[in-house]
Amino acid sequence: MAAETLSEQILRENATVFEAMVKHRFVEDIVMERLSPQVFERYLVYEGAFVETAISIFAFAAAKAETIEQKRWLIAVLDALANQQIAYFERIFAERNIDPGAYDLNVAEVDAFRTGMLDIARNGGFLDTVAAMFAAEWMYWTWSKRAARSSFADPHLKEWVEMHADDEFAAQAKWLKQELDVAGDALEASERKRLSAIFGRAQQLEIAFHDAAYV
Numbered sequence: 705m706a707a708e709t710l711s712e713q714i715l716r717e718n719a720t721v722f723e724a725m726v727k728h729r730f731v732e733d734i735v736m737e738r739l740s741p742q743v744f745e746r747y748l749v750y751e752g753a754f755v756e757t758a759i760s761i762f763a764f765a766a767a768k769a770e771t772i773e774q775k776r777w778l779i780a781v782l783d784a785l786a787n788q789q790i791a792y793f794e795r796i797f798a799e800r801n802i803d804p805g806a807y808d809l810n811v812a813e814v815d816a817f818r819t820g821m822l823d824i825a826r827n828g829g830f831l832d833t834v835a836a837m838f839a840a841e842w843m844y845w846t847w848s849k850r851a852a853r854s855s856f857a858d859p860h861l862k863e864w865v866e867m868h869a870d871d872e873f874a875a876q877a878k879w880l881k882q883e884l885d886v887a888g889d890a891l892e893a894s895e896r897k898r899l900s901a902i903f904g905r906a907q908q909l910e911i912a913f914h915d916a917a918y919v
């Protein structure tokens with residue numbers, strides 16, 4: 705039995721890159737109430753496209769999951785992505801008069817994030833996807849809890865931050881953490897290191913993705 709859970713090991717080994725992401729300029733601009741609407745809107749378009757990719761990522765995870773409990777959980781995640789998250793983007797784009805088609809999605813960092821995360825899900829095992837999405841979700845929950853204490857002039861930004869500080873989103877991030885910890889106890893040190901490196905790579909891709917909204 706490992707003295708340290710797998711998620712503890714992952715968060716320890718990747719503390720520097722995790723801190724860099726939760727203190728990214730995009731996050732600090734939200735906390736300091738100075739995120740420009742242009743940056744937020746460009747981010748929303750990139751982000752809306754990523755949520756569609758997330759459906760494919762979690763669909764790979766649902767296919768590769770071994771137990772019916774895991775499959776049931778992931779089907780609920782897929783339902784929330786398709787019917788709540790996508791609906792958020794449709795409504796926000798309409799209310800802000802954003803035409804996502806007018807934006808160039810062919811941005812190197814946005815494409816690297818999409819293909820990098822999708823390749824992990826397509827080519828890797830179930831736990832590879834869990835490690836990558838743990839990186840994405842634990843990070844969002846962490847900074848959103850802090851940012852939710854700020855005040856917001858923009859109701860759509862407030863709603864976006866509150867969605868990721870919410871108990872329902874926290875439960876999703878904690879589920880990924882728990883899956884890593886339960887499976888991690890039986891894994892070789894080399895396999896734990898490999899999963900930790902996937903977390904680190906996902907965090908690097910996230911940093912570049914959030915940089916891209918500033919061009």
Ligand SMILES: Cc1ncc(C[n+]2csc(CCO)c2C)c(N)n1
Pocket residue numbers: 751754758781785837840841844876910913
């Ligand atoms: C760039 C980016 N990274 C992470 C998240 C966090 N997140 C919120 S919902 C979801 C998919 C399934 O739950 C993920 C990963 C995000 N929104 N955008």
